[in-house]
Amino acid sequence: ATGGPFAVSQPTHLNVRAGPGTEYPILSVLTAGTQVKITGIGPNEDWFQVEVEGVSEPAWIYRDLTELVGSLVGVKKFTESEIPPRPEAAPPAAAPAPSAPSTRLPGIGFGYGVQAHMIHNGQEGIAMDKTRELGFGWVKQQIEWKVFESNQGQYGFGDIWPLVNAANSRGLNLLFSVVNAPNWSRESGYDGTVGGPPADPQTFARFLGRLAGEYCGSSVKAIEVWNEQNLHYEWGNRPINPSEYMALLRPSYGAIKAACPSMYVISGALTPAGDNGSLAMDDFRYFEAMLQQGLANYVDGFGAHPSGYNVPPNAVWQSACEAIQQTGNQHFNGACDNPHHSWSFRSTMEGYRNLALRYGAGNIPIWPTEFGWAAGGAFDPRYGYANDNDFDEQARWTVEAFQMMRNWGWVGPAFLGNLNFRVVADGTEKAQWGIVRNDWSPLPIFHALRNMAK
Known part of the structure; x- marks a missing residue:
């Protein structure tokens, strides 16, 4: 392939999401070794926007679960205002806390x-x-x-x-x-x-x-x-x-x-x-x-x-x-x-x-x-x-x-x-x-x- 840079999926399964965060819905799943072209970098530089075969809308994968091939020089870095609106998060805790994705699973029980x-x-x-x-x-x-x-x-x-x-x-x-x-x-x-x-x-x-x-x-x-x-x-x-x-x-x-x-x-x-x-x-x-x-x-x-x-x-x-x-x-x-x-x-x-x-x-x-x-x-x-x-x-x-x-x-x-x-x-x-x-x-x-x- 030409025109990189590329990200190569490392885990057995890597979720492809509609935005740069685990609160966004899953669009597809990449298997280990899949190479996708990087088209953007998320606001916090921890997610890549990528082109995924069969996915028409902008797709995002978590950076630390990939291997980078090529240079990120010249790749667009998105601001918070440019990414898809984040899904509504759960009510914040009573104490001051940094914002975070609302992805908590339901309790398993005893x-x-x-x-x-x-x-x-x-x-x-x-x-x-x-x-x-x-x-x-x-x-x-x-x-x-x-x-x-x-x-x-x-x-x-x-x-x-x-x-x-x-x-x-x-x-x-x-x-x-x-x-x-x-x-x-x-x-x-x-x-x-x-x-x-x-x-x-x-x-x-x-x-x-x-x-x-x-x-x-x-x-x-x-x-x-x-x-x-x-x-x-x-x-x-x-x-x-x-x-x-x-x-x-x-x-x-x-x-x-x-x-x-x-x-x-x-x-x-x-x-x-x-x-x-x-x-x-x-x-x-x-x-x-x-x-x-x-x-x-x-x-x-x-x-x-x-x-x-x-x-x-x-x-x-x-x-x-x-x-x-x-x-x-x-x-x-x-x-x-x-x-x-x-x-x-x-x-x-x-x-x-x-x-x-x-x-x-x-x-x-x-x-x-x-x-x-x-x-x-x-x-x-x-x-x-x-x-x-x-x-x-x-x-x-x-x-x-x-x-x-x-x-x-x-x-x-x-x-x-x-x-x-x-x-x-x-x-x-x-x-x-x-x-x-x-x-x-x-x-x-x-x-x-x-x-x-x-």
Whole structure:
């Protein structure tokens, strides 16, 4: 072809829209490798106007999901007044927020899920079978970006397909929680001892767009954008900053929706914490800052990690000290030594809900993408509460927590952490939350969850 420049579609399916934004209707779909001529650039330079065979009206595709062939010099850049009128957006949130497309999906409703590790270990089949035996419908898998794009532009998605196919064949839904930028994308002088975000948020958005496009229409129904970004070692030992996270989320949301409008986008769940210098930011304060910066416009669900520690699920933080003196605090006394909402599963969840309501976002469900109670003995002395919780308490409290979330009416799919870390990482701190032994034989919690009324 002559007379470029051209854009070459990268995902398996790329939506062609009537305007430069995901709020515009879909006109057609391009398959991977399709080359189209670029005739214009959107007001924010993130969409291309293109010529598409069989589409008579002006057509637009998302720039970050294409490969540019040729130069954009001389290509018309449209102003806001020159593009098609944007479809009417949903009413704005009560708090000040940047404008954003109204593409939020309807709430899925409550669901039963479990976290598992099934990458590069061949355990996807048995993990999915155990999930079905529980009567659950969702599985969460963490995806490390650095593993699947270790070299820029080279994607190793073939290693993810076995677990996607295993879920497909069993009628299960998958949540992918995506973390850890590859070395090539991180800032100069980054701390390589911990995972962290990229220097340029667009590089992450591009990866998530490719990921969403690869698995659109499969068992992968939701993507969580990062994990516990209010904790120093999850944010590259960089200054903890809600504004930086929002700068990562906004283009990520756009790229995911451009590649797969049906994909649910979940904000990175915060770790329950108080302010602790450069190490952690109070999760309520962080969540409120995100809401103030328009969080509700860029997600279909709010991620959450309500912790259990050694506090029963129904105890609010104000009564947590009294509760653990009855259930056991010989090895961990946090709720008494430093009273705070973060010790309480219930107070954490209800606190997020109250903040969402305050900022006019009560229609967005909270997705607990990890919760649970460690039990049966601590593998790491920093987790002394695992010595206070026995396996029977773990079983009772987890069932109660699922029932509470189901009855609240504002919770989306909830993911217990975790299914198989006693199998894949026995003796590590994550294994303290496992619900089967290292030979896959069930612990009491497994029996309790399988028999729980759903």
